[in-house]
Amino acid sequence: MSLFKSASTVSLLTLASRVTGLLRDWLMASAFGVSGLTDAFNVAFRIPNLLRRLFGEGAFSQAFVPVLAASKERDGIEATRHLIDAVATALAWALAATCLAGMLAAPLLVLLLASGLDAASFEAAARMTRWMFPYIGCMSLVALSAGILNTWKRFAVPAVTPVLLNLCMIAAAWLGAPFFARLGLEPIYAMAAGVMLGGALQLAVQVPALRRLGLLPRIALSWQRLRAAWADAGVRQVLSLMLPALLGVGVAQLSLLINTQIASHLAKGSVTWVWYADRLMEFPTALLGVALGVVLTPQLTAARASGDGAAYSAMLDWGLRLVLLLGLPCAAALLVFGTPLIATLFHYGQFSAGDVQRVALALAGYGAGLVGLVAVKVLAPGYYASLDIRTPVKIAVAVLALTQCLNLLLVPHLQHAALTLSIALGALVNAAWLLRGLRRRGSYRPQPGWRLFALQVLAATLLMAAFLLWGSRHFDWIALRAAPLQRVALLAGLMAAAGGIYFGALAAGGVRLRQLARR
Incomplete structure (x- = not known):
């Protein structure tokens, strides 16, 4: 399977996840609106999600996938199976201890994340944190499974798995x-129950896929075998890589933690407004950035292990071209077309017109740096493939300091919207820094034609943005709440037309998309 087909598979299945995620968010917005209790749920859900990204999809995956891919390339299947068993054993025991500690310390965690919540919201957040904390255990084991399946180029199951969480949360709402x-219980607690059911189902569907490959991990339950697992050379290598990765991912999550803390001290609803902006921002970053990162990481590692520097550089070049080609128009859409998107998706039931405008402001902040947010997902694997996690970590620490300086300057003027803008601007600096490092090492050498390609994409994006700006201002998207089907049809028509304008302008400018796909 080619890189383009692999990335397309992941993107299409991720699209299914994001569409069901939007349906989930629409139901939540309609059923619960924006209140102190929705802030409480979003804080409680963010805590296990933060730790999942820290221990599961973040630091663990960054350390485990390159080691696993290198073992598969050099050491053979039996040694690789032994590595999988040892890592799974160590991870499972560590997760059990973490989940128990997190459930006991739930009030402290909520205090650290959102001390500005009122008493009722704080109590609800602590209770829902206890309900949902075992979710981190399920999802970290899902990350282990996904790393194995992606290394064996079985991308479908890991990409479609998040749909199960969304379906469970839809049923809960x-x-x-x-x-x-x-x-006689608060209805919002149903969402916490839906999260736990979704986590368990996501873990369950990994089992058949791993068993078909003969790679289902065998988790040791005895103390002696646990000690042997911790002493395993492969586990030690994963841990040695994971420690700096924990710092790097922790820095990114610390930025989110600080922003949530700041939002909890702003106007009531600020946490939820930023949450909905996050959900829409994650749509393009997941479809493009995450998909490319998932596909490229094991392939870049294999190229590094075999000493094929030309293939390594060509894969990075291909990924960056796709980032610009698809990321720039998405960024323009978030900047100029936020109100139609949010009104059509969420402006129902308890979700007010004021909520639409406030989420649109937060979304525009993300639009300013969306290309950076996506590009980091392609550039960072270029370092992980070389087993260099320290350099991205150092850059992330510097970017965190920059982000919080921007918050100090911008929050008094832009309120909650400043939180998303500071993250976006920091991501642009992060991506530029990572790119500069790869070029200075000689690891990445841009292929010919970049300047012309960038001008072609920019011109097409400007044409598309002008059309979307007209569409955003010409129609009263708030008043169209009275005609929801008409509003949906109008949004779909304008977005289809914008896509036609963009790709038509690219074709007229001489961009050959088939050639890019073949790369």
Whole structure:
């Protein structure tokens, strides 16, 4: 399977996840609106998600996938199976201890993340944190499974797995919330139950896929075998790489933690407004950035292990061209077309017109640096493939300091929107720094034609943005709440036309998309 087909597979399946995620968010916005309790749920959900990204998809995956790919390339299948068993054993025991500690320390975690919540919201957040904390255990083991499957180029199951979480949360909002209300419980607690059910289902579907490959991990339960697992050379290598990766991912998550803390001290609803902006920002970053990172990391590692520097550089070049080709128009859309998107998706039930405008401001902040947010997902694997995690970590620490300086300057003027803008601007600096490092090492050598390609993409994006700006201002998207089907049809028509303008302008300018796909 070619890189383009692999990335397309991951993107299409991720699209299914994001579409169901939007349906989930629409149901939540309609059922619960924006309140102190929605802030409480979003804080409680962010805590296990933060740790999942720290221990699971973040630092662990960055350390495990390159080691696993190198073992597969050099050491053979039996040694690789032994590595998988040892890593799974060590990870499972560490997760059990972490989940127990997190459930006991839930109030402290909420205090660290959002001390500005009122008393009722704080209590609800602590309770829901306890309910949802085991989610980190499920999802970290899912990250282990995904690393194995992606290394063996089985991309479908890991990419489609998040759909299960969304379906469980949809059922929780649609059916669970009324049921909880009849029991005399706050309906928002149904969402916490949906998260836990979704985590368990995501882990369960990994088992058949791993068993078919003969790679289902065998987790040791005895103390002697656990000690042997921790002493394994492969586990030690993963740990040695994971420690700096923990710092790097921790820096990124610390930025989110600080921003959530700041938002909890702003106007009530600020945490939720930023949450909905996050959800829409993650749509293009997941479809493009995450998909490319998932596909490129094991392939870049294999190229490094075999000493093929030309293939390594060519894969990075291909990924960066796709980032510009698809990331720049998405960034323009978030900047100029946020109100139509948010109004059409969320402006129902308890979600007010004021909420639409405030989420649109936060979304525009992300649009300013979306290309950087996506590009980091391609550039960082270029370092991980060489087993260099320290350099991205040092850059991340510097970017964190920059981001918080921007918050100090911007929050008094832009309120919650400053939080997303500071992250976006920091991501642009991060991406530029990573790119400069790869070029100075000679690891990445841009192929010919970049300047013309960038001008072609920029010109097409400007044409598309002008059309979307007209569409955003010409129609009263708030008033169209009275005609929801018309609003949906209008949004779909304008977005289809914008896509036609963009790709038509590219074709007229001489960009040959088939050649890029073949690369």
